[in-house]
Amino acid sequence: MPKESIVPEVVILRLPLYIRALSQMLSEGQTVISSNELGNRLQVTPAQIRKDLSYFGRFGKQGRGYKIESLIEELTKILGLNRQWDSCIVGVGRLGKAIINYPGFVPEGFKIIAAFDNDPSKIGENVNEIEILSIKKIKSTVEKKNIKIAILAVPASIAQDVITSLVDTKIKAILNYAPIAPKVPDTLILRNIDPVLSLQSMTYYLD
């Protein structure tokens, strides 16, 4: 992991969920919330929420709850979500195209500004106003455009090679859609989006 940090990763993983729930409450007109209420909403204990937040200093006053708007603002800042993150997509097949085109895949604050593929017939083509470049240009392009995040939508068979090749670039975070359990060096952070595993772990409960 690129940042030495005393905050456990599970805590970092929960913060976006807190932001999401708080934003929803704010949009419903609520302005203050207790850790009890937030815990109920997210099915975690209030103690867990208080402990998670305590890593980042004091929010809210004992017995008065949290001011939702300022808590959202603080958490957004902590996660570095108060700025735009330019990202690139690697692999522009059907899945890659869907990711570029479907707004739900990429949240506000993340913008796909470059796309790469190894298929010569695709290079030069435009998808949603983004030109597909040769994968050979990834290193120089992400350096020039200051891109640290790559969304990987390549076939499973080449995903590990692509991930390994990214080590040598400015890419530091990968959102991987390929159904593999990749080996990732400590200098990269990776999250897998894996509907296959998710489906396969539910059938156990269906007789």
Add this chain to the structure above:
Amino acid sequence: MPKESIVPEVVILRLPLYIRALSQMLSEGQTVISSNELGNRLQVTPAQIRKDLSYFGRFGKQGRGYKIESLIEELTKILGLNRQWDSCIVGVGRLGKAIINYPGFVPEGFKIIAAFDNDPSKIGENVNEIEILSIKKIKSTVEKKNIKIAILAVPASIAQDVITSLVDTKIKAILNYAPIAPKVPDTLILRNIDPVLSLQSMTYYLD
């Protein structure tokens, strides 16, 4: 969870990963594997692997490792993956269409055989030979076709209502793509596919 079970859910969540790694090894020509080697490959401890497998009886002999092919077969049977699971998709917007069309979203053994939407202009349309039906027909259709798995690709704003409405049907497992943290009754099992949360939990580590 529909099945009373002494096997912890985290164990069930790991089994598909084991199958994936073992299948890859088998395709590379390997026939036997030790828990050490499998652990290395998956970045879990060998003790963890032995403990996980011990929930389901004895596999392999002390000091001789596991026979890959029969271990795959056993795990496949345990997870109920040795049969086809007919599934349906709810929400046939851009994302829903991508899921129907892109083979990587739905693994072997799962087949989307029905699709539902609430947009009258879409009903009757075909996507990859699947007719889009009115969401109002979901209860009777899943009952008739014996569908227990729903893939949810509806907008976040209506996802909770759709999930709640499924409680009353034969659907027992939901793969949810809507970016919400839904409340789910005990009778349903749900997995969230959430690229938004994944992206938002990486930026913390990028300065």
